[in-house]
Amino acid sequence: MNYYYKPLSVVLIICVLFVSGCSEKSQTQKDDENITVAVSILPQAEFVKQVGGEKVNTIVMIPPGASPATHEPTSGQLRDLSNALMYAKLGSGLPFENSWMGKIRSVNDDMLIVNSSDGITIRNNDPHVWTTPENSKIMVENIYKGLVQVDPENKSYYSQNKDEYMQELDELDSYINNTLSGYENRSIMVYHPTWEYFAQEYGLDMIPVELEGKEPTAKELKRFVDVAKKKNISVIYVQEHFSKSSAESIAKEINGEVVSVNPLAKDYVTNLRNVTNVFAENLG
Structure with missing residues (x-):
C-alpha cells in the first residue's frame, strides 16, 4: 500500500509547493507595485519623487512645453488618471485647475485629492507659490501626508525621504539668502x-x-x-x-x-x- 501511495504523496507535496510559490510570487509582485500619483506641474512631480522615491510613479498633467494657462488634458492623461490613488493639486488658483479639476475628479471618484498649498498664504491671487523653498516645504509636507494616507505601510520610508529633502530645501533657502544679500x-x-x-x-x-x-x-x-x-x-x-x-x-x-x-x-x-x-x- 505504501508503495502505491508514495508517488501520489510526492506529487501532492510538489503541487502544494508550486501553488505556495506562485502565491508568494504573486504577493511579492503586488507588494512591488508602485502607487500612481498625479500632479499639475513639474515642480510638484519633483516633490512627489523626493518623498515617494522608488515606490511612486507620477503623472504630470501640464507637461514640459505646455502652458499652465491654456493646456487641456489629453484623453491619454485622463485615462491614466483612472489608476491614480492620489492627485496633488497646486491649489493656489492655477488656471488649468480652475478649468479642469471638476473633470479630473469625475474620472476617478476614489482618488484622494491633496491641496499642496494648504497652509500657504495666497497673495493677490498669484498661483506661483512654489517659487520659494519655504512654501515648497509646506507643499512637500502636504504631499507626504497624502502619500501616508493612501499608502500607510510605507510611512517610515516616506518620512525619511521627506526629512532629507526638507534639509535640502533649508540649504537652498540659505544659499538664496546669502547669494542675494549685499546688493x-x-x-x-x-x-x-x-x-x-x-x-x-x-x-x-x-x-x-x-x-x-x-x-x-x-x-x-x-x-x-x-x-x-x-x-x-x-x-x-x-x-x-x-x-x-x-x-x-x-x-x-x-x-x-x-x-x-x-x-x-x-x-x-x-x-x-x-x-x-x-x-x-x-x-x-
Whole structure:
C-alpha cells in the first residue's frame, strides 16, 4: 500500500509547493507595485519623487512645453488618471485647475485629492507659490501626508525621504539668502509676474510688465522704460509661453537684454539655484 501511495504523496507535496510559490510570487509582485500619483506641474512631480522615491510613479498633467494657462488634458492623461490613488493639486488658483479639476475628479471618484498649498498664504491671487523653498516645504509636507494616507505601510520610508529633502530645501533657502544679500539695487523687471513670492521672501522689488494678463499699452511701455532707467535695470526677465515683444521693446530702449528664467523646471533645487545666480549677476 505504501508503495502505491508514495508517488501520489510526492506529487501532492510538489503541487502544494508550486501553488505556495506562485502565491508568494504573486504577493511579492503586488507588494512591488508602485502607487500612481498625479500632479499639475513639474515642480510638484519633483516633490512627489523626493518623498515617494522608488515606490511612486507620477503623472504630470501640464507637461514640459505646455502652458499652465491654456493646456487641456489629453484623453491619454485622463485615462491614466483612472489608476491614480492620489492627485496633488497646486491649489493656489492655477488656471488649468480652475478649468479642469471638476473633470479630473469625475474620472476617478476614489482618488484622494491633496491641496499642496494648504497652509500657504495666497497673495493677490498669484498661483506661483512654489517659487520659494519655504512654501515648497509646506507643499512637500502636504504631499507626504497624502502619500501616508493612501499608502500607510510605507510611512517610515516616506518620512525619511521627506526629512532629507526638507534639509535640502533649508540649504537652498540659505544659499538664496546669502547669494542675494549685499546688493544695493534690489529691483528686477519681469514680463509675467511669476516671481512675486520669491521677491517678497528675499527683499527684491519685482516690477511686472504684464498687467492682469494684458499686454501693456504704448503709454505703459514708455513708463516701464522710464522706471527701468531710473532703477538702473538692464535686464527684462521672461519665461516660455509668453510673448517677448513688450520685453524686447523695453530692452531695446534701455540698451538692455531679455533673459529667460524657468519657474517650471523639474529639478527644483538646481533650477532655483540657477535662477538665483542669474538674478544676482544682473543685480550686480
